Amino acid sequence: MSSSASDGNFTADVLAIAAHRDDVEQTCGGTLLRMAARGLRTAILDLTRGEAGSRGTAEDRAREADAAGQILGAGWRQALDMPDGGIENTYANRLKIVRVLRHLRPRVVILPYWEARHPDHAIVAPLGYEACFLSGLAKIETDAPPHRPFKIVYASLYADVRPSFVVDITPFIEQRHSALMAYRSQYANQAAGSAIFVAEEEIRERTFAEARHYGLLGGVTYGEPFVQKEVGLVDDLTMLPVQSL
Ligand SMILES: [Zn+2]
Numbered sequence: 001m002s003s004s005a006s007d008g009n010f011t012a013d014v015l016a017i018a019a020h021r022d023d024v025e026q027t028c029g030g031t032l033l034r035m036a037a038r039g040l041r042t043a044i045l046d047l048t049r050g051e052a053g054s055r056g057t058a059e060d061r062a063r064e065a066d067a068a069g070q071i072l073g074a075g076w077r078q079a080l081d082m083p084d085g086g087i088e089n090t091y092a093n094r095l096k097i098v099r100v101l102r103h104l105r106p107r108v109v110i111l112p113y114w115e116a117r118h119p120d121h122a123i124v125a126p127l128g129y130e131a132c133f134l135s136g137l138a139k140i141e142t143d144a145p146p147h148r149p150f151k152i153v154y155a156s157l158y159a160d161v162r163p164s165f166v167v168d169i170t171p172f173i174e175q176r177h178s179a180l181m182a183y184r185s186q187y188a189n190q191a192a193g194s195a196i197f198v199a200e201e202e203i204r205e206r207t208f209a210e211a212r213h214y215g216l217l218g219g220v221t222y223g224e225p226f227v228q229k230e231v232g233l234v235d236d237l238t239m240l241p242v243q244s245l
Helices: 023-027 029-037 058-071 091-104 119-135 170-181 200-217
Strands: 014-018 042-048 076-082 108-112 151-155 165-168 223-227
Touching: 014 023, 014 029, 014 091, 014 119, 023 029, 023 042, 023 108, 023 170, 029 042, 029 165, 029 170, 029 223, 042 091, 042 119, 058 076, 058 170, 076 091, 091 119, 108 119, 119 151, 165 200, 170 200, 200 223
Parallel strands: 014 042, 014 108, 042 076, 108 151
Antiparallel strands: 151 223, 165 223
16 A cells, blocks of 8 residues: 555545545445455545544554555555645645546545534535546646546445445454554543543444444445435346345
8 A cells, every 4th residue: 555645556446535534444444345355446535634633643643544544455545634623625625636536536436424523524525526526627637637436425324314325344344443443542542532532342332333233224244334316226126135024
């Protein structure tokens, strides 16, 4: 994996864009692992560097994000420099994402769902969507040719919304947990901030319970939820997954 911006040769099948380092580990890390296991090339773009966190420094988080990205099998991971806690949907920010999209040329982009408790999470949905649109416009010139992703899906774990589909992450749940725990400065049991941070054991129980809930909706053990805006298209009714009764 490389976190360098200059290695222009890597292209991705699936790109996950998130506000903060450690977001994708929680919302779609199992899905990235599953895609990598299928032989697809995956990439992660974090929009901030985590300088506003109560624990650890941005440098700690850079190291941890690199380790977590390797555990998730991502071929590329980079962080932009948007302010942690103050991401805005501006033209300048859209352009920063356009430059990444045109280099990585993903077919699928994963964004966070557009309603969330944390304003950074919510704003990345329209910001990322508009960047994907602009990226396809030839009149917007950057150092790489235009590229419009084919598909956008929204990781809806943080939102109280019924997903359009779930991805079976059962074989990857332990590995996803290891990726989250790579953020030692955030999640390892420690005194600093222990009044507002939950214990490591509790994080495991919560994240596994959420994955179990969404897994049940898809008829599997552990799952991750997604929303798509488009209507699904079916070829063969006898091949539809998920049993009705
Ligand atoms: Zn976050």
